[in-house]
Amino acid sequence: MADIQRAAGISNLDADTGDARPAPRRKTLSSPYLHRLQRRHFLLFDIIPILGTIAALGFLTVHPFGFTELGLLASMWLLTGLGVTVGYHRLFTHRTFRTTRGVSSVLAVLGSMAGQGGMVSWVALHRRHHECSDRAGDPHSPNLAGGGLRGRLRGLAHSHFLWMRRHEYPNIAHYAPDLLRDRALARIGRRYDYWVLLGLLIPTLVGGLVYWSWAGAVSGLLWGGLVRIFVLEHIIWSINSFLHMFGTRAFDSRENSRNGGVFGLLTLGESWHHNHHAFPESPSFGLAWYRLDPGYWLIRTLAACGLAWDLKVPSTERIAARRVPRTAGTATGPAT
Numbered sequence: 001m002a003d004i005q006r007a008a009g010i011s012n013l014d015a016d017t018g019d020a021r022p023a024p025r026r027k028t029l030s031s032p033y034l035h036r037l038q039r040r041h042f043l044l045f046d047i048i049p050i051l052g053t054i055a056a057l058g059f060l061t062v063h064p065f066g067f068t069e070l071g072l073l074a075s076m077w078l079l080t081g082l083g084v085t086v087g088y089h090r091l092f093t094h095r096t097f098r099t100t101r102g103v104s105s106v107l108a109v110l111g112s113m114a115g116q117g118g119m120v121s122w123v124a125l126h127r128r129h130h131e132c133s134d135r136a137g138d139p140h141s142p143n144l145a146g147g148g149l150r151g152r153l154r155g156l157a158h159s160h161f162l163w164m165r166r167h168e169y170p171n172i173a174h175y176a177p178d179l180l181r182d183r184a185l186a187r188i189g190r191r192y193d194y195w196v197l198l199g200l201l202i203p204t205l206v207g208g209l210v211y212w213s214w215a216g217a218v219s220g221l222l223w224g225g226l227v228r229i230f231v232l233e234h235i236i237w238s239i240n241s242f243l244h245m246f247g248t249r250a251f252d253s254r255e256n257s258r259n260g261g262v263f264g265l266l267t268l269g270e271s272w273h274h275n276h277h278a279f280p281e282s283p284s285f286g287l288a289w290y291r292l293d294p295g296y297w298l299i300r301t302l303a304a305c306g307l308a309w310d311l312k313v314p315s316t317e318r319i320a321a322r323r324v325p326r327t328a329g330t331a332t333g334p335a336t
C-alpha cells in the first residue's frame with residue numbers, strides 16, 4: 001500500500017496518522033512503476049493459482065482428493081468469498097451497513113486472503129467501475145471492444161481478467177479517502193501480502209496435521225489455497241465479464257449490468273449484479289427473500305446479533321418505482 005501511495009504521488013498522505021495534506025486529484029494515475037506492480041500482482045495472484053490448479057490435478061496421482069481437501073476448499077472459499085462480497089464490496093466500497101471495528105477487521109483480513117488485490121485498491125477500482133460503468137474509464141467493461149463476435153469475445157477476455165495486466169490506476173486519494181483516513185483498516189490493508197500468505201498457510205497446516213504427512217500438507221496447500229483462490233477469482237471475475245453482457249434486467253439503468261440469479265448461491269449473492277447497480281447502497285443484492293443472497297444472510301445474522309446496523313435496504317415502493325414495467329417490452333427480458 002505504501003508503495004502504491006508513493007507511486008500515486010500521494011506520499012504526503014500519511015496512512016498512519018490519517019493526515020492528508022492537499023493531494024493531487026487526478027482521477028487515475030499511470031506510471032511504469034505502477035504497471036510493474038500490476039504485472040507482479042497479475043503473475044503472483046492470477047497466473048500462479050491457474051498453475052496451482054493444474055498442479056493439483058496432477059497431484060491426484062500422488063495423493064487422492066478426500067474429505068479433508070473438500071472441506072478445506074469449501075470452507076476457505078466460503079470464508080474468503082464472504083470477505084470479498086460482504087467486506088470488500090458491501091461494507092468498504094458501498095457502506096451499505098455499519099458494523100463494529102472487530103467485524104470490519106475480520107472481513108478485511110478474509111477479503112485480503114482471497115488474493116484479489118489490496119482492500120484500498122479494490123475499493124477504488126470498484127468505485128470507478130460504478131462511476132463509469134460500460135463507458136470510457138470503466139476498468140473492466142466487456143462492451144467497449146467493438147461489435148461482432150470478435151469484438152464481444154475480446155471484450156469478455158478483457159473484462160474477465162486480461163485488464164489486470166496493465167490498467168489506469170484509480171487515484172486512491174480521490175476514490176477511497178475514507179479508507180485512507182481509517183488508521184486501523186489502513187494498517188490491515190498494508191499487510192495484504194501477509195494475509196494472502198496466511199490464507200495459504202492455514203490449509204497447508206491443516207492438511208499436514210490431518211494426514212500427518214508432507215503429501216497431506218502439499219495437498220492442503222493446493223486445494224485449500226491455490227485451487228480455492230482460482231475458483232473464487234473466476235466466480236468474481238465472471239460478474240465483471242459475463243454479467244455485463246448476459247442475463248436479465250429489471251430496472252431502468254444506463255449501464256449494461258445483468259442478473260444471473262441461477263448463480264446466486266455460488267456467487268454468494270453477487271450474481272444479482274443488475275439489482276446491485278440499480279441500488280448500490282443496498283446490503284441486499286437479491287432485494288427479496290426468495291432471491292438467494294448468502295452475503296446478505298450473513299449481514300442479517302450480524303444484525304440479529306447486534307453486530308451490524310443501519311442496513312440501507314430500499315423500500316419496496318422505491319424498488320417498484322424503478323422497475324421497468326414488463327409491458328414496456330424490455331429487449332433484455334424479465335427480471336428473475
Ligand SMILES: [Zn+2]
Nearest residue numbers: 126130276280
Ligand atoms: Zn458494487
Ligand SMILES: [Zn+2]
Nearest residue numbers: 129133257273
Ligand atoms: Zn458492474
